[in-house]
Amino acid sequence: MMAPLLEVRNLCKEFGGLKANQDISFTMAPGELLGLIGPNGAGKTTLFNCIAGYYPVTSGQVIFDGRDITPLRDFEICPLGLARTFQIFQASGDLSVVENVMVGAFVRTRSRAEARRRAQGWLEFLGIADTAQAMLSELPVAQQKRVALATALATEPKLLLLDEVAAGLNPAEIEELVGLLKRLHTDKGLAMLVTEHVMEMVMALSHRVIVMDSGRLIAEGEPAAVVKDPEVIRAYLGERFVARED
Ligand SMILES: Nc1ncnc2c1ncn2[C@@H]1O[C@H](COP(=O)(O)OP(=O)(O)O)[C@@H](O)[C@H]1O
Numbered sequence: 512m513m514a515p516l517l518e519v520r521n522l523c524k525e526f527g528g529l530k531a532n533q534d535i536s537f538t539m540a541p542g543e544l545l546g547l548i549g550p551n552g553a554g555k556t557t558l559f560n561c562i563a564g565y566y567p568v569t570s571g572q573v574i575f576d577g578r579d580i581t582p583l584r585d586f587e588i589c590p591l592g593l594a595r596t597f598q599i600f601q602a603s604g605d606l607s608v609v610e611n612v613m614v615g616a617f618v619r620t621r622s623r624a625e626a627r628r629r630a631q632g633w634l635e636f637l638g639i640a641d642t643a644q645a646m647l648s649e650l651p652v653a654q655q656k657r658v659a660l661a662t663a664l665a666t667e668p669k670l671l672l673l674d675e676v677a678a679g680l681n682p683a684e685i686e687e688l689v690g691l692l693k694r695l696h697t698d699k700g701l702a703m704l705v706t707e708h709v710m711e712m713v714m715a716l717s718h719r720v721i722v723m724d725s726g727r728l729i730a731e732g733e734p735a736a737v738v739k740d741p742e743v744i745r746a747y748l749g750e751r752f753v754a755r756e757d
Pocket residue numbers: 526529531549550551552553554555556557558
């Protein structure tokens with residue numbers, strides 16, 4: 512078997528008494544597109560924060576590319592080739608689009624000219640080169656999300672963690688984004704771990720899906736099989752009934 516790119520072993524994360532992640536274990540192969548779904552509050556963002564070194568874990572281990580990254584911080588993990596986007600993107604409002612993306616590129620180069628060249632290249636790849644000189648705050652949300660993606664890509668990851676990238680996008684924008692992410696996978700061989708609490712986007716993109724509910728992993732498998740799993744249906748139905756009652 513190919514050595515895994517990512518291995519999460521018995522990861523637990525507690526906030527006070529709240530167990531946000533309970534004994535989470537899974538692996539990802541190089542170049543794999545893995546979906547992580549689960550209703551709001553399931554613990555998806557917390558798991559991302561633990562993997563990427565934004566939160567220290569309560570217990571357990573994260574092995575990336577053969578190396579134990581559990582004790583490392585975000586800025587130490589990113590250069591190893593693991594990047595993430597944020598569910599709530601906090602880019603620097605007083606930088607232009609291209610300058611925001613250059614922040615990512617500086618993980619790989621110290622040259623301003625080279626960082627600018629690479630940032631421009633990612634903006635072109637993502638179809639937003641015409642926004643390079645705009646201030647980020649002037650752009651519509653779909654384009655801001657592309658900038659966030661470009662910034663993460665400019666760090667040249669082997670594994671990209673995408674947290675609710677489709678949130679706030681309309682169906683046409685989601686379809687376009689899925690096309691882009693598939694192209695990134697095909698052209699660059701990039702592995703992605705994609706969370707979404709709306710299942711459809713993850714289903715269209717993923718080779719395999721893992722499902723969280725109340726801090727635990729409750730299912731794993733091919734997208735078509737996972738959506739038929741009774742435990743998954745129960746976790747989601749609960750949320751939908753709640754959503755429809757108000
Ligand atoms: N920094 C934090 N401090 C305290 N509780 C948190 C923190 N981050 C998340 N939580 C709690 O952990 C649980 C899981 O949240 P989260 O990981 O954001 O879920 P999801 O991303 O699946 O919606 C929730 O109950 C949330 O309130």
